[in-house]
Amino acid sequence: MSRIVLASQVDEFEVRIRAAYDNQLDGHLRRWGNDPEGFDADQVTAELTHDGPDVVALGPDVETETALRLARTLDRDRPEVTVMLVTKPTGKLWERAMKAGVSVILSPEAEADEIREELDRALDGAERRRDRLTTEADPASRAHRVIVVTAPKGGAGKSVVATNLAVGLAQAAPEQVVLVDLDLQFGDVAGALQMVPEHTIVDAVRSPGLDLTTVKVFLTSHPTGCYALCAPETPADADEVTPELAASIIDLLSQEFRYVVVDTSSGIGDHALAAFEVATDFVLVGAMDVAAVRALRKQVDVLDQLGLVRPPRHFVLNRSDSRVGLNAPDVEATVGLRIDVSVPSSRAIPVSFNQGAPVVQSDPRAPVARELMKLVERFAHVPATDPGRRRPRRR
Ligand SMILES: Nc1ncnc2c1ncn2[C@@H]1O[C@H](COP(=O)(O)OP(=O)(O)O)[C@@H](O)[C@H]1O
Ligand SMILES: [Mg+2]
Structure with a gap:
């Protein structure tokens, strides 16, 4: 089971996440390396979440509109998953991202400490969501x-x-x-x-x-x-x-x-x-x-x-x-x-x-x-x- 799935076609950000966790993540991080652009959001969502991750991070190379569309589908179909956007946070984007169900925005330039802190926060958030959802719905x-x-x-x-x-x-x-x-x-x-x-x-x-x-x-x-x-x-x-x-x-x-x-x-x-x-x-x-x-x-x-x-x-x-x-x-x-x-x-x-x-x-x-x-x-x-x-x- 991957706890974190990163959607990105380049491995640069994957390498940085792994480094932030002292290369101890092993199988807990999976990278989905296809181009989501122009594909069906339902299908991409299914592929991102088939192994029940806690966090889906939409990488720095995923175009913002595509990322927001995916976030909405993830929020609708897999509410237990925490969605993280890796992009430059601006006030305006935050508002749209929150409405789309994004919980965390991480700057692509974040240092190792910040990457780890934000991912830990996203993982904690996922645990709370899961608890809430299991009590809410049978x-x-x-x-x-x-x-x-x-x-x-x-x-x-x-x-x-x-x-x-x-x-x-x-x-x-x-x-x-x-x-x-x-x-x-x-x-x-x-x-x-x-x-x-x-x-x-x-x-x-x-x-x-x-x-x-x-x-x-x-x-x-x-x-x-x-x-x-x-x-x-x-x-x-x-x-x-x-x-x-x-x-x-x-x-x-x-x-x-x-x-x-x-x-x-x-x-x-x-x-x-x-x-x-x-x-x-x-x-x-x-x-x-x-x-x-x-x-x-x-x-x-x-x-x-x-x-x-x-x-x-x-x-x-x-x-x-x-x-x-x-x-x-x-x-x-x-x-x-x-x-x-x-x-x-x-x-x-x-x-x-x-x-x-x-x-x-x-x-x-x-x-x-x-x-x-x-x-x-x-x-x-x-x-x-x-x-x-x-x-x-x-x-
Ligand atoms: N793809 C199709 N090709 C040929 N005939 C079709 C097609 N889809 C529906 N029909 C025909 O159109 C008519 C209406 O279809 P129906 O499913 O009863 O519509 P609705 O239930 O929406 O009112 C039926 O006679 C059906 O056989
Ligand atoms: Mg009918």
Whole structure:
């Protein structure tokens, strides 16, 4: 286990840290020597923290804006880690750095004594953070994910993404995935998975004394090892499912299932908001058209305004090959998120949808299925290769 990870492409600062500790650090210091510029912050964060360090130091050669972006992602995904910036401290930078979750700024010119003092302080800080976090949150529950799939507009591909994600995750974790159809009026997860549900979410809310055992009775099982809590049969029945009850159901399911995938109706209605409150992750589905991209930006702003900044946001650009005069950098700039997965248009999608077998199951070799599996891999733990050597995937 490395206690300190230094992100730097040059070894000069590593040598100085080691010297500050009389070259006694040995394996406690690891250098991550890739160029973070232009790479996905989530991926870099994962590589920096895969061995559970206490301190991540962003070296003097990491450009300030990149460093702040990484600090924000580290703060969001790995709050127990103390982030240190190695750069010339100025008042203005301090303010921005603090907001990004940086705890320590160290000048690149610091002498050995100061380097050691500041690193010791950062290590102490990490210990306190860890203590606080373990008392605040039950660590066991953090292993369980509530993944809410959302988009501002209908037809974006939420249900395609949600069903493929659930079925793909069930391949890695059979019997540990449940898909909740929270598009209460028109949801058709049941149709997309060719299931004839005996029960729906309405049966769950009608039963007295809502608890986990009761909710489980109303799940429908899919041959791929995934479960679904289907939407009501008629839009009128949907009224019985209040946002509070929907959130309680998701919460109960997440106690048992490792993955709860929630498909939602378009936009930010009360039910979607209730699901957002219990989400550990957001999957935002965007389309290649100006109106959809602008709407998605507004949705991202709403998440910020609601203070829902901790759950990681996974951005899926659907129909990414549409030729409409927009390109990926335009979309990223407008939405303010990096594209994590690009799903092209493919006839395989509606065909599989109509046949009731999501494309990751029915045609896993299809290019579109491979793209959707990239989303699955963001949640299913894939064996890591040596992070020191592997370069992050270029976007
Ligand atoms: N990448 C794609 N290629 C081709 N058709 C797609 C693609 N994504 C979605 N579709 C089709 O578009 C329609 C709307 O998708 P759906 O997932 O139901 O959207 P939403 O749930 O966001 O309203 C469906 O008929 C689906 O088959
Ligand atoms: Mg849908």
